[in-house]
Amino acid sequence: MSAPGIPRPAPVDVAHHTHLTGVFAPQRAEVDVPDLEVIGEIPPELHGAYLRNGPNPRFDPIGNYVYPLDGDGMVHRIELDGGRARYTNRFVRTPMVVAEERAGHAIWGGVTDLYTPGVDEVGPELAGTGRDLPDINVVRHGGRLLAMAEAAPPYRLDPTDLATLGRDTCDGAMAVGSTAHPKLDPVTGELVLFTYLLDAPYLTWSVVAADGTVAREPTVVEGLREPLMIHDMALTERYVVLVLCPLVFDLAAALTGGALLDWRPDDGTRVALIPRAGGPVRWADCEAFWVWHFAGARDLPDGRVQVDYAQWAYPGGFADLDAPCLGGLVRATVDPDRGRVDRQILHDRDVEFPRIDDRTLARARGRIATIGKRGPRDGHMDSLWFFDPDAGTETSWDPGPLSVGEPIHLPGTGSDYWGMLGTDRETMASWFVILPADDPASGPVARVRMPIRVPAGLHGVWLPQM
Template sequence: MGAFPQTIHFIGTNTPRQQEYELEGLEVEGEIPAAIDGAFFRAVPDNAHAPMFDDDIALNHDGMIAKFDISGGKVSFGIKYVETERYLLEKAAGKALFGRYRNPFTDDPSVAGKDRTLANTTPVWHGGRLFMTKEDGRGYEVNPHTLETAGRWDYEGKLRSQTFTAHPRIDAETGEMFFFGYEAGGLCDPHVAYCIADADGNLVKEEWFEQPYPSTIHDFVITDHYAIFPIFPTLCDLDRLKAGGAHWAHHQDLPSYVGIMPRYGDVSEMRWVKGPIGVSCFHEVNAFEEGDTVHIDLCLTNTNAFAFMREAGGIDIPQQEIQGALTRWSVDMSADELALAERPLGPPGDLCRVEDAVQGRPYDRAWYLSMNPEAKGPPMLGGPVGANFNCLLRINPQTGQLAMMETPPGAAISEPAHVVSPEQGHGGWLLSVIDIPNGPPGAGDPADYSSEVWVIEADAIEKGPIAKIKTGKALRSQVHGTWVSREKLAASKLEG
């Protein structure tokens, strides 16, 4: 193919931009608090080349790392491609060489056995290093000052797993990072590697276990005493891949599971509990212990939210008919036979955030994205499911109390990052990119919009932004983002 297909994966906020650039002195409307001093990093997939197949998907686009550097109320911006092995091979060839999403059997023969990861999902900061991650391979280290790619990261040769999750969990008290890799031994391998890196970034633990079926495990959670692996019936199949088919197919007739083990224990201590049939979740909000009971809060839907994963499983459910809720799963760990209790907490949504300090501990507030049922006009096209979220929710999971921040008609909102306030009793701020149509919502070119960063009081989101950072650009859809303070940036292992 010489041009981009005009499918949902290449229009709206998925429109290819293919630009690396830097901007200084971005316009700021309002005032950014002086305590917001650091960098907001974003993972932004963007094709460097037209795809080999016209049914390509947004998750299969080259990784870019974007950075809003904020200090003294002034903001600069930069964006660069992550120079993975895949990116460099295609750059040298001047065209796409890697085929369908996570299917090496569809690649050009010249790249057989090469690293396929795009490093396009989550920027992760730990041990003084910045990584760009995608769960189909190992992470790539990126210089946080220059955004130059330092190279693939394998803990100085110590990591055996071929994959690294896009969603590690970091304990704010110990500084340790808990992470995993599924398909750890290679394509369609049912083994999962469970790992711990200490506060200095050294790999101190790696143990492998086998999951009940070879599923996609996008996220997991920790508590003070446990590591918890919720898994859902979206399965890979080697024969399907060899036939040129999809990596993932959702099975509506299979149960979900939760694997729970001591977080410092051995994988042989893993206990499995069966969950509801056919459900799906990509992101857990948090988990914590209450006596002997473990609570897991998750963004649950009654089927897989990605159309291409449903279709590969023969499931015909329109996107607008998917049901879901912010949900709590509870397990009494003192029971001889584990059982799962379920109750809804809040409206459906995803791309959730808690402040770092409460990771794995009881908490009284979380933020996540949803669809405003009273929004005027159609949602902005783009993102991996074809339509972007248009509002931000704040929830107290203990009381169910909700607050909502609306966006302009037809606008899209990306996952927020949380910035801690040094002021006692102040809840800090959220940073989120808002994409706003330049014309009437749904009436013009879906690629014609302007992106800005909103600075929002974390405990008063209903008041809207206290400052807006104008980019003058239309930015590609973000997957995930993270905030890194100036203090941490100054202590980074790589110099600018």
């Protein structure tokens, strides 16, 4: 967004911002360190790389800083090979980061700021632009390694040294943008994605074929009357599953000093089942709820669709770390014939970042791993939870002083594992922790010490044989 005559914003009060201090404080060093210190033993069968992207402003920000959208991207990589570990991290160098490095300070405001820099400050190509924010996720597909933004084209990275190569639309499949959470079908090799738009028609979906070419150009999802924020998606063999919660972009309000996003619970939440093979979208309705992240989904034999996700009563979760428990892990059954959604609460404590074994994506079965809160503890996510909804079991691991991040499934040749980053709230040392998937409550088989502090959040991926 831009509006003429908006003055340059004031610096953010970094020292008093929850998401710019403590375990969230930005990391400005870029390093490449082999032979990391390991407590325990890294399973030698784990051969590949764990990558994680996350908000990490290159300079102290100006204007507003809205976590988790604002910040610049920084990609962290932990390569595992023969029981040894190597760490590399790099900023995602958008043209905005490059211009700010030239200036030595922040030039652009945050995602909700109306200010944009002028031609005298950043030149004609960047004048009037907003900051690109490929800081949410990292995806490998069709020969590309991509740093993903919320609703814009991603940036391509060099897989050898993580250098930024520039914007990449995947031959046009992401021409109008992409969610940060596209879904890779492990059977077909397709990357399925959506993006929301602030202008009509508000929502499209598209598909990148396994070889990186376009399988479906951006295709309009009909039926939206206003722009909605939609962060994640689910995928089954038959459907793209989009959950449309009533979080509405209100540009008119924003331009007159109001909030950019308006929560309208009376509108309810709608689920769109978009046939992957084409054909009309099927809709189902539900009382209002908010979802940031999905675990998995699958088609049921009777035509219904089962979707597992971390539910919030309203979208306050990340903005306010001290928010009360709002929801939990939910299994929704979407019936397109009745047009209704039935929800079953699997776990009623705060959980987030649900992940599954990505090899079962679109046909989800097995365990769901999440982070969660045992107690208030300043709101930090202080525990890991593992659920098997089909078996009705749950277990957890207490990481002690570590604030932990999203768990990622690490498939081995014999056993499987879960890997996640955590930072000690007292010492600020960061660790990559490896838990056995068959008994995560027994604790780590290995803790790999990071050579620098890795800021908390957001999303990562395991890339075998990188």
